[in-house]
Amino acid sequence: MTDPILERLADDFVEQAGQHDWHFASALSPERQKALLASCDVLVCARLTPEQAQGCGARYVHITGIGADRVAVAHLPAGTIVSRTGHHERSIAEHVVMVSMVHQRRLLETSRELQAGIWRTVATAPQTPMNPTFSGLTFGFVGLGGIGEQALALCNALAARSVAVRRSPGGALPAGLEWAKTMDALPELLSASDVVVLGVPLTAETTGLIGASQLRQMRPGALLVNVSRGPVVDQDALFEALVNQSIGGAALDVWWDAPSGVVAPEAVRRFAQLPNVIATPHNSGHTLDTFGSRVSEIAQNITAFADGRSLTNQL
Template sequence: MLNHRILSRFHEPLKARAEGRHVWLDAFDWDAGRIAGALPDVEVYVGSKLRAEDARQAARLRLVHVVGAGYDGIPLDALHPGVTVATTHHHGPSIAEHVLMAALMLSRDVLTAERELRAGRWRNVAVDPGLPFGSTLRGRRVGIIGFGETGTEVARLCQAVGLGVRAVRRDPTAPFPADLRPDWIGGDDRLPDLLTESDIVVVTVPLSPATRGLIGPAELKAMGAGSLLVNVARGPVVQEEALYEALRSGTIGGAALDVWWSGPPDPPSRLPFHELPNVLMTPHNSGHTSDTFAARAAEIADNIVRLERGEPLVNVVRAGDTRAAAQWTGSALRDSARPSGGPLPPGH
């Protein structure tokens, strides 16, 4: 079952690559009832969200393949023990290009210049001697919070244009690509150093209890008035009110926000970020390129082929326990014969 609106646009190459006797259900536009009715017979589920009540009834499920790196939309505890959960990535290069673009736009104040020219006003340093100059990126310093796939790709592009790179990560001793030459990589305890030493701070960490609200009033003050914040991680990693006030008051110079504190159909924030001239707003699309999703479709298809052949899968975040699964599946199939509303197998 394919239940993902974006990946559905790549369903033909996905199906063609996953050779074999497979019946594909394109469920991205199905309602919840239709999905729930089909799931008990599904062996592979491809998507980013799955309801717990549906997961409990998916007795034949073998693989949940998440379309992306985060699997917080999958109820792991509701899946039977034999289900393997895998993820896919490939978004790093696309997000890194977005970060570089955003840093350039903020450094050159492209938003203001474009908006004023649309209104018929020529405004540059040649006609307005009071207008501040923009600045190049070369020789400035970028601080990256998180140094996984996205963080390392950001570092690669930044160092290519002459930015100095430093980063903090949970494990500062973990290896990183040999072509990267960061000034330093520190643990979480070096976040204050990164904030005070960086002209541009890029947030790439996943959202967790440890990172929720990580950037607040004290951290924004430490960055300084000329600094820029780029958030391509999750909105709640940065404290909403604190960031708005820092931008409004000039505590920091500007921000590029691709992630927010709420989503459609609600506004991205309850605060009027759209009224601030020093904010670049994008709708969580920094990784939405054909390159990202073509590579994801290929990797997911290859994992399905590996599953069929009994080969090890890649990017597994939860391995299925086949021995426990056999006992659970028999119980679940017997339970499915009961009238609707009957009790679930013990412990599920």
Template sequence: MEDEGLPAVLVSGFGGPGGVCEDHLGELRKHFNLIGMQEFVGNKTHLGAKIRAVLIWGGKPAVTEELLRSLPALSVVASAGAGLDHLDLKLIASFGVKVANTPDAVSSPTADLGMALLLAAARRVVEGHQVAISPDTENFAMNWMGQEVTGATLGIVGMGSIGYRIAQRAQAFDMKILYHNRRRRKTEEEDAVGATYCERLDDLLQQSDFVMVAVSLTPQTRGLIGRRELRLMKPTAILVNIGRGLVVDQDALLQALQTGVIKAAALDVTHPEPLPRDHPLLKLKNIILTPHIGSATHQARRQMMENLVESILASLNGLPIPNEVLLK
């Protein structure tokens, strides 16, 4: 039974692939009266007037103008994760509603995954696993080789909190670190990780053995890595994308992987997600794909939930909102 005395919060659903994690429901229900979208749609007039916050998990529910008009008491939209490309911030602000996200919770696990993908692609871990377990394998080829990571040049596209943590990890591999960002980091921050700023993305692409894409999706970054950019990369280079699928032109990437323009790729993000089951990227041997699991650790998801609770409660009590997203 939900506690009707608690503030009402709209969520996509409970459990399953698109709902709030079942492990978190007990804690959430200590603070909120959770209302699923199915229940809300069945009784909009009554429930709409009660809902004070929308909690977005996995990009759902979608915050549309129709939804905002149906929630006159709405105070805050709290979205799990760092990315905001699923939200129309100007539209939400026009209704006097605030937005919060959880960037700190996702930075370290996403950086961990970025390095995992880089290492897996470099050393052909997935291909090697298939060779090792294949019933047709009779011996291991001495000349079956991958790329060396230690001492290689890593180009990080997007030196935000995730990109910076990647640089910290890459230091342990004695990598030469280049980065391209909207704004240059402070000198002391660069020195701390041994990173060199590339004002021109082209310079980074031409010099890097590995290119790690860690930018959020904006109108400026959509299609940032396209046919021209891929051709600037070394033919031995490996592309890793942990940002958003639309930052990379997938048709151009497919052609680059098929024709040897670059050596390999590892993607945690695509567009759409998942890719259609007959998509040609799925048939390539020189690509690794993971199902958008950058923040998918028990610890990170727990912290995300706690951050969302904190932000919603702050908003409802008229306090400063942790991780409030300010409209630029």
């Protein structure tokens, strides 16, 4: 195993699959890692360069996340079996609800005011707006995969109205969804929603899906929540819309650039300083529930591989 995050749960791996010989290698030297890559039967990793993949002797590679873009799968030897794992859907869905409440209740704004000694409520300042509850909001889901369905269930529980656009809108509607249409109906969704939740994969078709035109179609007070990928949104168009306050705000957990260690990219700092932005460091799915469930699936898959049984989430 070379993933330093899941390596923190090494005891759980040993407890659940202790019949196998584990090597937790994230802190080892490159030379020692290279030797283990060449000799192991199974590799558990989050990242794998083309050079590392070519020298990998594992017959089975388990990626510790749902995305395979940081693992050079195409460079692995022919016949290598590859699986991946998710289990982040519920955690990200709770994040969607959390940031929506923070925005609608103006939590950051009122907290800053009180820190400055200002007690502003409808009782003390007549122009203070009255906050809505979820029963008065419409959520628009752009994409309705596992994250969207989990967030939809939470919104249903809070009596919100929900609509969606997705690539394949056929079949029965999930419970509580008022309508689901093709992506051609995106303008209708944008104009109808108080909260727009982006949950689509990054493809050629979704890159730049939300640009200046789409932002103009949103309601003036609406919140844009991006838990998909940064490039789904045009960066400059969003910044302009936020500065001009043509939309209510944005909750951004995914970005256009990668950090350097713990130093946030310039784009992140650019947006995070805006008062109508809720900025998080791509950690909406980082919960013990997510990682614990990943450990269980990986351990079960490794044992199944050893026994010659079928695997889950195989590429």
